[in-house]
Amino acid sequence: MPLPDQDVRGESDEDLLSYMSWKDHAALAKAACNEFYSRHVRYVFAVIQRSYGAALGERGVEDMVTETFLRVIERSGTYKPCGAAEADRQRRNALAWVGAIAKNLCRDHFRKPDTQLVLGEEEWGEGHDGRQAKVKVDEAVLSDDLKSVHQAMEQLSERDRTVLRVTMDYWDFGREHQRLPNDIVEDLARSFDTSPENIRKIRERAMRHVEKHVEASRKLRKGEKP
Amino acid sequence: MTKPSHPANAPKSGDTERLVEEYLRRSVQSIPQTPEEVAAAEAWIANQSIEVPKRLLAADPCVVPALRPSARAIPFPQAVSDVGQGLARAARDGKTITPDVEERMKRDREQKEREAKGDK
Numbered sequence: 001m002p003l004p005d006q007d008v009r010g011e012s013d014e015d016l017l018s019y020m021s022w023k024d025h026a027a028l029a030k031a032a033c034n035e036f037y038s039r040h041v042r043y044v045f046a047v048i049q050r051s052y053g054a055a056l057g058e059r060g061v062e063d064m065v066t067e068t069f070l071r072v073i074e075r076s077g078t079y080k081p082c083g084a085a086e087a088d089r090q091r092r093n094a095l096a097w098v099g100a101i102a103k104n105l106c107r108d109h110f111r112k113p114d115t116q117l118v119l120g121e122e123e124w125g126e127g128h129d130g131r132q133a134k135v136k137v138d139e140a141v142l143s144d145d146l147k148s149v150h151q152a153m154e155q156l157s158e159r160d161r162t163v164l165r166v167t168m169d170y171w172d173f174g175r176e177h178q179r180l181p182n183d184i185v186e187d188l189a190r191s192f193d194t195s196p197e198n199i200r201k202i203r204e205r206a207m208r209h210v211e212k213h214v215e216a217s218r219k220l221r222k223g224e225k226p
Numbered sequence: 227m228t229k230p231s232h233p234a235n236a237p238k239s240g241d242t243e244r245l246v247e248e249y250l251r252r253s254v255q256s257i258p259q260t261p262e263e264v265a266a267a268e269a270w271i272a273n274q275s276i277e278v279p280k281r282l283l284a285a286d287p288c289v290v291p292a293l294r295p296s297a298r299a300i301p302f303p304q305a306v307s308d309v310g311q312g313l314a315r316a317a318r319d320g321k322t323i324t325p326d327v328e329e330r331m332k333r334d335r336e337q338k339e340r341e342a343k344g345d346k
Contacts, residue, residue: 041265047258050255051254051255062282103257103259108321135253135255139251142253145245146245150253168256
């Protein structure tokens, strides 16, 4: 264990998380917090911006990064080390834990009554095109079906993609033939400043678009007419 | 009446959601929650020019509540008067606090508490 005035830059991520929870060694806990933050603020910012940037907006992403680190500091004592000696594995395990915290905070945020998501100034009508900001994706890591999903998502407006993206976080993969629970849709509708019917409509239309695109691509690969 | 058959090439019910979810994970559009997903995200980030906002880079994580939009910074009271200077000196030197200094401390504390609650 380093003394409070010692340098913690050489400590592993898992040790830093442990020191962060040592309330009776305030100086060491603070040094560990600072080191953990400076090591990972870029990563946490990048993944939150990539996942929720369109919904949260620039300032919202910054606030969410801040909230995430606050919660990490608060909950650091509950982190379970992965048991591996390699620094890479420890770091990835720690960041997966940080990611779970960030994702939960985002889900909670979208359901708060005073949340206002950023979706541009467009109307929410059926014929609305929205903006077409592209998401850069390395297609080499995608299977044929996933490439089709990517192409279909690219064709969606930013608004429709954002609704699909955010509502996917509430999808329960353990259940068949489900629809999004009413309370979740109502909360999301409030955050998106629209009606629950509109949220469902946008989501269903976007999902149907993806489904048709995947189906057409499968036919093309088999040499059939789409 | 017979049910319309599901096209052979169409994803089955729930499959599209699974495909979308897998797509979001693999393309790092979903926050990584496993070490494998973190590794993929790190590889993706390594090829990006990500500019972290200055506000985040300058933050001290132990005082990050000050960054919250709702938070208001409460400046540390400045010792401007003789009593204030006496208070500061007493605090520095660890000397006995005189009754007038103690009274000033009480007033200052009450004033700051009122300000923190939004009263003026």
